[in-house]
Amino acid sequence: MFSSEPVLTLDNADIFQGQKLVLGDVSFQVHKGEFVYLIGRTGSGKSSLLKTLYADLWLQHGKGQVAGFTLNALKPRDVPQLRRKIGIVFQDFQLFFDRSVEDNLKFVLKATGWKDKTSMNNRIADVLMQVGLGTAQKKMPHQLSGGEQQRVVIARAMLNEPQILIADEPTGNLDPAVSDQIMKVFQAINNAGTAILMATHNYDLLHKYPARVLRCQDGQVIELKG
Numbered sequence: 001m002f003s004s005e006p007v008l009t010l011d012n013a014d015i016f017q018g019q020k021l022v023l024g025d026v027s028f029q030v031h032k033g034e035f036v037y038l039i040g041r042t043g044s045g046k047s048s049l050l051k052t053l054y055a056d057l058w059l060q061h062g063k064g065q066v067a068g069f070t071l072n073a074l075k076p077r078d079v080p081q082l083r084r085k086i087g088i089v090f091q092d093f094q095l096f097f098d099r100s101v102e103d104n105l106k107f108v109l110k111a112t113g114w115k116d117k118t119s120m121n122n123r124i125a126d127v128l129m130q131v132g133l134g135t136a137q138k139k140m141p142h143q144l145s146g147g148e149q150q151r152v153v154i155a156r157a158m159l160n161e162p163q164i165l166i167a168d169e170p171t172g173n174l175d176p177a178v179s180d181q182i183m184k185v186f187q188a189i190n191n192a193g194t195a196i197l198m199a200t201h202n203y204d205l206l207h208k209y210p211a212r213v214l215r216c217q218d219g220q221v222i223e224l225k226g
């Protein structure tokens with residue numbers, strides 16, 4: 001089980017897109033090592049909520065804490081540090097297609113302050129192993145399947161050992177067998193202690209890999225009782 005330490009707390013938070021209130025009075029916590037699904041219809045506010053957590057949208061009303069950062073008091077200069085403490089995985093892979101897997105990962109390490117070559121190589125080997133791609137280091141993204149590319153994206157999100165992984169429709173473009181592989185990778189990461197908050201439309205996954213569920217509905221976030 002997970003410890004009682006929250007890695008994410010929202011307290012009466014209002015989530016806006018521009019002037020539009022998307023979700024009002026949102027309060028919930030995610031604890032260290034927890035796995036939480038975020039569900040809801042198209043346009044219900046899942047992506048807006050996740051964007052607020054990694055400061056792509058500012059939290060203007062209410063309080064929020066993520067990985068030790070206070071969202072409601074965040075300065076633009078804090079954003080890169082915040083994003084180092086959370087791993088972010090999107091539906092679109094966003095890998096550099098003109099660079100090898102290794103160079104894609106090295107780019108992020110260098111951008112986040114890593115300098116020592118051996119440490120970087122070791123960390124890259126570790127995260128690729130973690131997602132079951134131990135031999136893909138020198139490959140170019142186009143030589144990998146969609147599922148493998150998504151696993152590289154997950155490996156990239158794990159580089160700086162985030163306390164929480166935030167995933168927005170990570171299996172959205174993938175067929176069921178490949179989605180299963182991705183879920184197994186998430187489960188392994190989660191079992192090793194990283195909290196995961198995952199927005200999905202894929203209700204099959206909820207049945208197959210049961211966990212806590214939050215639903216965006218009618219401008220609110222509701223806890224579904226299991």
Ligand SMILES: Nc1ncnc2c1ncn2[C@@H]1O[C@H](COP(=O)(O)OP(=O)(O)OP(=O)(O)O)[C@@H](O)[C@H]1O
Pocket residue numbers: 017018020022040041042043044045046047048049216
């Ligand atoms: N960049 C934007 N500017 C203005 N409004 C936006 C923007 N992005 C989303 N919205 C609006 O905010 C609301 C919530 O959208 P959001 O993308 O968060 O929903 P979602 O639940 O993630 O949907 P989906 O499942 O389709 O990804 C919608 O009404 C949408 O039209």
